[in-house]
Amino acid sequence: MIEIEIIGIAIVTTLACVLPGVFLVLRGVALMSDAIAHSTLLGIVGVFFLVHQLESPLFILGASLMGVLTVSLTEWLINSKRVKKDAAIGLVFPLFFAIAVILISKYASHIHLNSDAVLFGEIAFAPFDRVILNGSDFGPKALWLMGGILGFNSLMIGLFYKELKVSTFDAGLATSLGISPTIMHYGLMSLTSITAVGAFDSVGSILVVALMITPPATAYLITNSLSGMVMMSCFIGVMAAMVGVFVSLYMDISIAGSIATVTGIFFMLGLIFAPRRGLLTRLLVVKKQRISFSLRLLLVQLLAHEGKASELIENTVANIINHMRWSNKLAQHVVRLGVSKDWLRHQNGRLFLTSLGREVAKREMVRF
């Protein structure tokens, strides 16, 4: 039962992270999620010192504000022209995070907040913190919290889908249509902050980053449409969450770390095997094109020497290997392809054009 609840929380958290993540990846601000996820910790600590509990709505609001503050401070630094974008990101959030860790270790190490939990979170404990109303059990709190955030994210992204899409792909067009890129940007940053705050408890700050960036980036390698990317990232995220939870329960290791690792493995698989852009696919395409080009080259060569005295020497497999400096293997591939297309005949090491092959060769001559 607890296992099912853990998987449920993992899936809901993943979905909540993936939705804003798609747009972060497309807009080239993926690392803002890293900055936000770290900085919200200071907000969490700050609010905790103010209200002394971790469960008021004020808590999510305050901590999210910290995330948005990080973004604006980073952008202020960039606009001051003294610091480049990447350095600016790397200056602001470490400071906030460092202050938060110091505060936690100094004043709050005895309570639920400790610096390890902050980094890793622990879904394994989430099912023990339950919503109990009038004595009846309504399931784990984390499930409700992340479910709520998932609902909110879906609602906002659903409502502003068109606006987000336009401003992501063509900021100029968006402005001319009256969509403020600034509002879209900060809206997305707010969603990211809220999600990071909600998820820190169960998956920790750095794993929020893994969930926000990796599934969308994997989907980006596979699909070409925004809606496809959203759906694909959700699918990849859910699969990673499920596999990750199973592996971690089986091996008794960090659940969040395991989910992050699985997202990374999925990314590697996507990188290699993606239908159009995968490394392997592209390797195969290049090989195929090389053979097909070499075959056309061979046809022209055969045509040039056909019916001449030199034909006997020139139009042989041995000579082709020699002259064109082809490897044995390539020559074999090329000849096999030519024969299978019925452009060539191969007899005792000698090569002959078929009538179809002659036509192709003449056409290729013109093209060359």
Added chain:
Amino acid sequence: MSYTLTIVILGTILLGSVAGALGCFAVLRKQSLLGDAIAHAALPGICIAFLITGAKHSTMLVLGAIIVGWLGAIILSIVTQQTTLKKDAILGIILSVFFGFGLVLLTYIQRLATSQKSGLNQYLFGSASTLLKADLWVMGVLGSIVVIMMILFWKEFKLISFDTAYASSLGYRVKTLETVLTMLIVVAIVIGLQTVGVVLMSALVIAPAVAARQWTDRLSVMVILAGFFGSISGVMGALLSSFFYQIPTGPVIVVVMSIIVIISLFLSPLRGIVWEKVRQYRNRKLIYQKKSLYQLWLLAQNHDDLTYAHSITTLEALGFHWALASLQQLVQKGLVYKNKQGHWGLTQQGVTEAQRVAVAWRGEELVKERPDYD
């Protein structure tokens, strides 16, 4: 000074200066966040080294961190070349996935029956008090190698930091140089992991360089300054965290370093934000004064007397809502007078000055031909 304290101070000077110096190249090459990714990626390396050797042997752990951190950097460059993904997305993937895998290994190690308390947790936020003499030796040797390499390849690294195209046109092997530089940055980061921790080590690469950049336009000065800032904050941070119990060293070092960055950003004589604001304020004041002078002069063109006084409302009606302040400043300079009716006019000296402004703004010809033309 106690023995431990000496080791801590030596260690933090070492890691701060090496990370600071090498960080300059990372920041100038807009690769600041590479450090973040490498530092996080090193965590599984440390864990794997521990799993293989079964002990906390500093040389082995450092070696593991270097190899896996380096692997992270290689994957980064391959994925950057092979996909159209934005670079920061790839950085984020490497950072979070490697770190996640590190956590998996960390929890696995903690649950191993054989391992005594491994103490690998200190690599998350760093702990200067666990530095041993053996660690210092490893740091010292690696740090010296990095610095010597940096000095040997100084000209080349300088070139690829500012103009890679020019470097390759001169026949330098830019790819190889970049690889060597990245390797050095990896080593510089790994040196600091035990003291500063994987989470915040990147700040010690970026922040000293950014601070140093504010004080100078020369690379050599910047590198030395960054090394200096890095070691100062390292020492201060380590000392502060050893005075207050329970606080990990990394965060304290980062806070100290950030204070240096803030001071540099605001107060450095060259690029300080405060001085820029002061300059802007002074310039604006001067321009307002010139505008007021010029406007009084223009208004006076309709009268025989160029020192003829006008009411301030005339100026304010033209949109010069700041007119009063600048007129008062001009009175002090003796260029403007205020008569009994409270009207403002140019003095003789003011007329000459206003004429000069008019010539500067409109050209001599135009001022002579049509003085009243605005």
